[in-house]
Amino acid sequence: MTKQERNGIFLLAFIIIAIQFGYYFLDFSSDPIPFNKRDYELYSREIDSLKQIEIELRKKKLYPFNPNYIDDFKGCFLGMSNEEIDRLLAFRKEDQWISSVEQFQQVTKISDSLLGTLAPYFKFPDWITNQKGSTINTNSNPYLIKKEEKIDLNKATAEQLQSIKGIGKVLSERIIKYRNRFPDGFMDLVELNDVYGLSSEVIESIRRKFTVTPSQSIEKVDLNKATLTQLVKIRHISYDLAFSILEERTLRDGFNTLDELIKVRGFPINKLEIIKLYLSLENIKAE
Structure with missing residues (x-):
């Protein structure tokens, strides 16, 4: 071995010995962290409180509503079965x-337990709650108008719309503007839900005084035969949604009911009743 190699071996041995001495004689431990039981309990309570708040936020929140206007989406949210809806x-x-x-x-024939949960949130119109007794004969109620006496919403003027409590100049113009966006106007009163600013109470009042006579010129599209071009012409159906509908139709080998559209990825469930106005199922697939 050369002199440099020997020196290297001696240096390595010295380093190893120095490390061993340092390990045994030097204290590398850190000071123990003191445990404060009171602070720990306060922190634990705060964490538990935040968890409880998160649980409450995830719960369904109900607000007063008129049960007459429960639709498929609202009914499912409330826990009602399809048959009850x-x-x-x-x-x-x-x-x-x-x-x-x-x-x-x-x-509806809903269970007593579900009724007990929903009933406190029922909000009936004043003309119902002010009546004596729990039942009302709708045929004799002065606030209800026979269908043949109602005004066609597609021909209503701004002044006629403003006769409804809660509708002023702005809302009446908004309703007419929405109506004029389409050649045939409203297809059904359910489309009032698309007009921004109309509360459920105002829509209810409109239903009592107005009606809609659908145009006979509108041809419904057969859902099981519709092309992409036909679907995108329907209100609330975008190109992406139309592609998803066609994809779901292929996977299902056709739709049995229009309500099966809610199974389509990204389908706007709250717009189902409006979309259904423009669709039909002429040839339902065999079971």
Whole structure:
């Protein structure tokens, strides 16, 4: 071995010995962190409180609403079954009105437990709550107008619209502007939900005084035969949504009902009733 190699070996041995001495004789430990039980308990309570707040925020929040205007989306949110929602919608299509908690259960046949949860949030119009008793004969109620006496919303003037409590110049002009966006105007009163600023109470008042006579010139599109071009012409259906509908239709080998559209990725469930106005199912696939 050369002199440099020997010196290198001695230097390495010296470093190893120095490290061993340092390990045994030098104290590298840090000071222990003191445990403050009081601070720990305060911190734990704060964490628990934040968790509880998060749980409360994730819970469904209910606000007062008129049960006469429960739609598919609202009904699902409230925990109603499809059959219960369908019974209510069928009842309303006959121009009949729910006027009490008891009548709501009779019509929908919901369970007592669900009724107990929803009933405190029912908000009926003043002309119902001011009546004596829990039931109202809608045929004799002075606030209800026979269908043949109602004004066609597609021909209504701003002055006629302003006769509704809660509708002023701005809202009447907004309704007419929305109506004029489409050659045939409103297809159904449900489209009033698309007019910004109209509360459920105002829409309810409009329903009592106005009606819509759908144009006979509008041809509904068969959902199971519709092309991309046909779908994108329908209100609330974008190109992306139309592609998703066609994709879902292929996967399902066709739709059985229009309500199956809610299974389409990205479908606006709250616009289902409006979209359904422009669709049909002429040839339903065989089971």
